Amino acid sequence: MSNNFFDAVLNPTWKTLSNEIKEVVMQNILRHFVNPILEVTKITPVSYQFGGLKIETFEILIDGVEFIFVPGQKKCILGWDSGLSGLSGLDCSEERQELRYALKRYCNQHLTSSFLTEESFLNQDFSHIRLTTEYIAEKINNSTSPLREVDIPALLVEKKPKFVGLKYIGQYNVISGQLSIPENQTDRMIEQIQDLLQPEVQDRHFLQDYPTVARKSPLLIQQNQLNPDVFDCYVDDAVSYSDLKRDLERNGMGLLKEDEWEYCCGGSCRRLFKWGNQLKRQLFHKNISPLWKENMFGLFIANAEFGPELINDEHYTKGGWLEETHKAPLINLLPLSSYYRGEGIEDQEKDLIPGYYCVRRVIRIDSNG
Structure with missing residues (x-):
């Protein structure tokens, strides 16, 4: 790769590139730096603003998992x-x-x-x-x-x-009471998940808050940040x-x-x-x-x-x-x-x-x- 390429992926140069050039740079990154056995299925231009800072970048799905391109910076x-x-x-x-x-x-x-x-x-x-x-x-x-x-x-x-040290077994939907991966769904597993969500039977009520993270070996569940009615579920591994x-x-x-x-x-x-x-x-x-x-x-x-x-x-x-x-x-x-x-x-x-x-x-x- 040329020196121009490695300058382009660093700030402040990255910020000055047009959207078209950024897309070309992104394609070169995926071609030369991502293992070809990994499947890249989606490249989406995105912008974020936080704490007074704003950045335009890309979100990439690699083997179904979201990655973000973070421009480098010297000094x-x-x-x-x-x-x-x-x-x-x-x-x-x-x-x-x-x-x-x-x-x-x-x-x-x-x-x-x-x-x-x-x-x-x-x-x-x-x-x-x-x-x-x-x-x-x-x-x-x-x-x-x-x-x-x-x-x-x-x-x-x-x-x-x-x-x-956890293996993903699917998402539990509190509305349907079902796991998204059917082969991992057993009566015992559903019962364990529900006990973590509402541990005190006598205190269960309609408006009770769910924990955002709950753990009782061998199970851990975490509330999905994009959908509070869904919990990502894992077992020990x-x-x-x-x-x-x-x-x-x-x-x-x-x-x-x-x-x-x-x-x-x-x-x-x-x-x-x-x-x-x-x-x-x-x-x-x-x-x-x-x-x-x-x-x-x-x-x-x-x-x-x-x-x-x-x-x-x-x-x-x-x-x-x-x-x-x-x-x-x-x-x-x-x-x-x-x-x-x-x-x-x-x-x-x-x-x-x-x-x-x-x-x-x-x-x-x-x-x-």
């Missing part, structure tokens, strides 16, 4: 070492109790998960700690990656991450970190590197969160909150209810489950920061806990690809 500034700089003092204090209780209510009502309630990964309580400005600043800096300047290649990125990476590489794909993940999340904006540095009162109102929306690239990334996302670095994960551990809402929301570093994988050969981690596939568009 991106990533990471965070600014502590409380640029943040609201009110958000960093214990005064935002309406957000604290909204998070607690959200976790109780919408996240019903055995690995959140029975395992020792979460459920840490630091509410007794006195939240001085020094403590909060240090907590933010220690929880995020260091400030740095990097070059990011153009990428084809899976739009939405998938839970690791454990896999190790090493085996997962090998499976992806067989099809010419891989995991995002930490730099790439942060760029895909926040677009190299100097903001702690992809939407900005402010915590608005409506943060847990699903219809208007950025916690559930596509970002400036059209990706569902650092969203609520996906858990830690695996990257091409066993020492860290990105994103994470939300929990109410501190009195200051900002600290509780740090897993959704563009620069947050979660705990890594201790043993690459050991099976990962089904349904706890997420994975997102990527294809790099660079001269080494």
